[in-house]
Amino acid sequence: MSDTLVDYDEVLTRYEPVIGLETHVELGTESKMFCGCSTTFGAEPNTQTCPVCLGLPGSLPAANAVAIESTIRIGLALGCRIASWSRFARKNYFYPDIPKGFQTSQYDEPLCTAGHLDVEVDGETYRVEIERVHLEEDTGKNLHVGGSTGRIHGADHSLVDYNRAGIPLVEIVTRPIPGAGAKAPEVARAYVTELREILLALGVSEVRMEQGNLRCDVNTSLAPIGSLEWGTRTETKNVNSLRSVERSVRFEMRRQAAVLDAGGRVVQETRHFHEDSGSTSTGRSKEEATDYRYFPEPDLVPIAPDEEWVEKLRAALPELPAARRARLRDEWGISPTEMAWLVNAGAVELVSDTVAAGADPADARKWWLGELARRANDAGTDLGDLAVTPAQVAELIGLVSAGTINDQLARQALDGVLAGEGGPAQVVESRGLAVMGESDELVAAVEAAIEGNPDVADKVRGGKVQAIGALVGAVMKTTRGKADAATVKRMLEERLISS
């Protein structure tokens, strides 16, 4: 069954969207939240479990100090108030991926509350209010067997791997975000992007979305323009890429508008996002939502961060991405828009590292946003995954500014580097790419070009100086781009004009 959708622009003529995001982040700790099992990704199923994370009778949890500090640091980076008294709570429900019959989470006493994160979309700043940041544990992984697509429907039985069960998981919840209008999908994406940058800067998680380190639940609702009340929201679960965050909001806006246009009512429910079609489908209705019977975890004592502890963590925070971008913008002398291009291309750190390796900022930006972006695009990879390091790019730029190679030869040198032939200087040497000096070979090439194109040569002699370009081109062709165009032009002029 496919949903009726309203054109996106038309949605905005009648409705105002409100969005909200719940983001789950797997922390990059060595051990699990409440036991010493390893957290390494990709291990054989059920090889990283013990009585604690399997919920065997008599086992007792012990809270991971780094996970608690990481959560407080995330809260501080988001401008949150850090609770002076915080507790874990049991969230009770039955599902095979929860071996204990409850998830150890936090309920009414989270570690961090009331923060905010400013995000920028098309030069405009949107403030996203953070409701809370709390710490809990991840669940195991189910594999459904016997169904046609590995999905639960039609599955014969399921297989469970508890390696992931008990890995520390931080949940970051925004307050509802109104007022983004047509930009709502982009604001949702920009928020997750910026949050990811902060988590990377803090070094608390690898935040690899494709490995499920960072997972988003996206809430979307629509209200008629001018309405005093917000509409009923849906919650799209487990949206696992930045692009999907944006698409899921856009899809829900278009779907809900069609429901409301037809005089219907949006059902408050969880929905599933489908990467292939960019659509969502109905999941569980909130009306039959589980009664979680939260209560304070009796096996763990409260966490009461005193001021000294919190201030020590605050003082040790790294420079955060927004401040870092502002500083680099100043240092590189570029506009916010130019910085936004670098951010969108994922090139800020690459350019920064290239500059640190000795390159001029303008050259570094030109290479990463130009030639290298083109190569990444052609190869269908991210800029950072190209087989060339910032240090090598700096070396390449250095060879160009020293006049050893020109831009065209530099591109050939880059071919060699990307093909694994070594560093730029090595490739220039092995491929013989250095610019030709005024050698006998070059003199011969220049004279051959004049003899081979007598008409053009005559034109130049007769005063049509711009015709010289054709001769330069001929020399560049015979020398396979190794000559320096300015040198060639001067040599031609000496022979055709100055004599």
Next chain:
Amino acid sequence: MSTPSPKGQLTRDEVAHLAHLSRLAVSDEELDLFAGQLAAVLDAVAQVGKADVADVAPTTHAVPMTNVMRADVARPSLARDVVLAGAPAAEDGRFRVPRILGEEQ
């Protein structure tokens, strides 16, 4: 959630709800039986309400400690055959469970 009943009583609906949350199959006769029995349990527990606690600070923990934490150090896990030995069924190194009904993950 069904409407809470007056103190000391428990409705059949409440017992049915609790049974569902606990994944227990309870017959109609048992609903009546357990409603009475659970009400007696609640009454017994309600006696703590008689204690004078005017000068006692609320607590959820018997031990007055905070910030008990463990260093983030990985330690060896159990061997997989040991882990799966306690499972009613296993397949491909995983716990095998019956078909999961309800929510799609």
